Amino acid sequence: MAELPVPLDRLRPAREYVYESQDKAMVDTLRVLAADAVEHAGHGHPGTAMSLAPVAWQLFQNVMHLDPRDPHWPGRDRFILSAGHASLTLYLQLFAAGAGLELDDIRALRTEGSKTPGHPEVHHTDHVEMTTGPLGQGLATAVGFAYDQRRLRGLLDPDTAAGASPFDHHVFVIASDGDIQEGVTNEAASLAGHQRLGNLVVVYDANRISIEDDTDVAFTEDVAQRYRALGWQVLDVDFTGGTEGHEVPHYREDPRSLYDALARAKRTTDAPTLIRLRTVIGWPAPTKQNTGGVHGAALGAEELAATKRALGFDPQESFAVDPALLERSRRLRERAAVRRADWEQALQRWRAERPEAARLYDRLREQRLPEGFDAAFPTWNADEKSVATRAASGQVLSALAEVMPELWGGSADLAGSNNTTMAGEPSFLPADRQTAAFRGGPHGRTLHFGIREFAAACIVNGIALGGLTRAYAGTFLTFSDYQRPALRLAALMGTPSVHVWTHDSIGLGEDGPTHQPVEHLAALRAIPGLDVVRPADANETAWAWHTVLGRRGRPAGIVLSRQALPVLPRADLDGGAEACASAAGTARGAYVLQEARDVEGHTSAPRVLLIATGSEVQVAVQARNRLQQEGVPTRVVSAPCLEWFVDQDEAYRHHVLPEGPDAPVRISIEAGIAQGWHEYTVTSTSRGARISLEHYGESAPGTRLMEKYGFTQAHVVDTARRLLDEQARHGAEHPVRTEKDHT
Helix, strand or coil, X not given: CCCCCCCCCCCCCCCCCCCCHHHHHHHHHHHHHHHHHHHHHCCCCHHHHHHCHHHHHHHHHHHCCCCCCCCCCCCCCXXXXXCHHHHHHHHHHHHHHCCCCCHHHHHCCCCCCCCCCCCCCCCCCCCCCCCCCCCCHHHHHHHHHHHHHHHHHHHHCCCCCCCCCCCCCCEEEEEEHHHHHCHHHHHHHHHHHHCCCCCEEEEEECCCEECCEEHHHCCCCCHHHHHHHCCCEEEEEECCCCCCCCCCCCCCCCHHHHHHHHHHHHHCCCCCEEEEEECCCCCCCCCCXXXXXXXXXXXXXXXXXXXXXXXXXXXXXXXXXCHHHHHHXXXXXXXXXXXXXXXXXXXXXXXXXXXXXXXXXXHHHCCCCCCCHHHHCCCCCCCCCCEEHHHHHHHHHHHHCCCCCCEEEEECCCHHHHCCCCCCCCEECCHHHCCCCCCEECCCCEEECCCCHHHHHHHHHHHXXXXXXXXXXXXXXXXXXXXXHHHHXXXXXXXXXXXXXXXXXXXXXXXXXXXXXXXXXXXXXXXXXCEEECCCCHHHHHHHHHHHHHCCCCCEEEECCCCEECCCCCCCHHHCCCCCCCHHHHHHCCEEEECCECCCCCECCCXXXXXXXHHHHHHHHHHHHHHHHCXXXXXXXXXXXXXXXXXXXXXXXXXXXXXCCCCCEEEEECCCCCCCCHHHHCCCCCCEEEECCCCCCCCCCHHHHHHHCCCCHHHHHHHHHHHHHHHHHHCCCCCCCCCEECC
C-alpha cells in the first residue's frame, strides 16, 4: 500500500515541548560561553546573551522550522535579532545547532575576519537573515519579511489552508527595550497590526536596563497596552518570579510558559504577536545582574568566576563545553531533516497541482527577469507633449504589472503624487480592512504605508531580503531624510530595495522651501552602495526602471520631477545637428546626449562640455543650441546616475568626459548643492564651473525659481563664454577655475 503524504502543519512548533536536565545544562553552558567570549574579546555585550539563552534555545530547538545544514532553505522560518548588540544570542544557538559556527568562532568574537562580528551581518555569517544593530530597524524590517511571505503565498499558493502550504512560514524577532523605544518600531508595528500579520512573532525582552541603567529614567509607558492598541495579540511571560519594579531578589526561569506562548503565537493567524518577556539581564552574575554594567562590558575576572561557580562550572576553565551536551543539541540537524523531507513532499505535490505557479517560482528562485520584460517598457516620441518624469514612471509601472508579478509597492500616503499605483492593481489589505475606495485582499499588490516613511523603507528592505519579490516605496525627495538610516542599512547589506522619490527640486514650485530638496541629492550620493538615478525625460525614466530592476546587490532611488519635461529627440549621433543619443545610455550612468559639431554640422571635438541631470538637461540642450549657433562646438552629457558611470571602464568614462591638453571647459548644471560635482568639472587640464543652488528655495512658481536662481540658457551660455575667455587668456598652466557659479 502506498504511503499517504504527511500533512504539512506550519502553524505548529517544530516539535512538542522538550526541556530536560540536559537542555538546562546546555543553556547554562551557553550563558557561560557568552561571558567567556566577551571577557576574551575585552568588549561586547554579555548581559542580554546570558539572560536570553533559554529564550533562543526554545526558538531554535523546539519552535522554529529551520535546517542547520542549509541557511537558504526556502521553507525555513526567519529569525531576526533586532537587539543586534546581543549578537552572541544568535551565534551561540548556531554553534549549539551545528549551523556553521564552532567553538573557535565563538572565541574569535569581534575580531577581524571572524564569522562572529560585533553585530550580525547578512551575507557574512550563515543563517543571519539581516544586518542588525541600529536599534528598531530589525523589528521594522521583520514586518517587511512578513509582508513578503504573505505576498509570495498569494502569488504561488493562495487557496491552500493556513499552515498547509510549503510557502507558509513565520518571522520571529527578539527585540529589546531600546528597539521598542525607537519610533520606527511603532510605525512598523502599527502597519503590522493593521495588516493582521499573523506570521510575525516578536519576543520583547523587557529587562528594563539599558546603557544608562534603569530605563525608568526615560521609559515608563505600558508597552503591552500600546501594542494591543496597535492590533497585536500580547502575551506575558515572566522569568523574574513575579517581582514588581526593578528589585529582583530571585530568578525563576519558566521555559514551559515561554514555549506555550510561542506555540499560541504560531497558531494565531489574524494578528501579530508580542510576547512581553520579563527577564533579568546578566543573570546569574552576582553583583552585575540587573544593572547597566552588564549590558555592554565584560564582567571582569572576579565576577566571571563567581558566575561560573553559581552555575556549577569550574572558574578556572574557559570555553568549556561538554561534548555529550553538544552532540545532543546538534541532533537538531536530524530532526530538521525529517521536517524538511515532509516539506519537500508538500512542495512536490504543489508542483504537480500548480505547474504554472511552479514555473514562476523557479524563475524567481533563479532571479531571472520575465519573458517580455524588454518589450514591456513604453517609449515616448519627441513630438509628444511634455511629460513629468513621475508620470512617466507611473506608466512604466503599469506596463510592467502584467509581465512582472513579483514587482509591487506603494507610497507613504502620496500615491497620487508619486504615481506609484499600478493601474487596476488591488490593495494589500486584510478582507476586513477594505473600503469602498481601497479594494484588494491579503495577497494584494498596492501597498499603503501611511505617513510612515522610515517604516516604508525598512519594509521594502525586508521584502527585498526575502529574496523572491521586488518592492518599491514612494515619497517626496525631501522626505528621504526620514528614510536615511534604512537606506544606509540597505546599502550596507547590498539589498535591492527600490525607492521612488518625486518633487525633486525647486521646480516643484509653490509648496516652498520645506518641500524643495536642495542638499538631498548630494546627501544620498554620499551613501556608499546606493544608486541615485535622476532621469532627464520620460525615456530615460523607462531606462532607469529597466536598469534598476535588472541589477541586484544594491538599493536604488529613482528621483523624479513634478513638473512636465520635454521628451528629448532620440536618434543616432550621426543623424544630424539636432539628434540625441538613445536613452539606453542611461544604463551607463552618463552618456553623450548631444555631440559637438563644427559649423558644417560634422562631429567635432567639443570646446564646451555641459553635464546635467534631471530637469536641468533641457537647460543644457538649450544652451548648447545657442553656443553652436555662435560657432562653439558643445557637447551635452546627461548624467542620470553617477554611481553607474563610475562602474564603467576608464575608456568609456574618458570618451564621455575627455581629458588632455585640448580638453573642453566643463560646466555641471543641477538644481541642488554643488557638493560632489568638483571631480567632474575640474581637471588638471581644463577649467570648470558648477551651476548649483547653495541655499533654500521659496514659495513661487517653479519656472520663476529656475529663472531667478540661474538655471537658464542665458546663464549657462554666459558661464561658458567666461570660462573660454579665461582659458584663452591664461592657458592650461594657470590654476583652474574651482568656484561654484550660482546665485
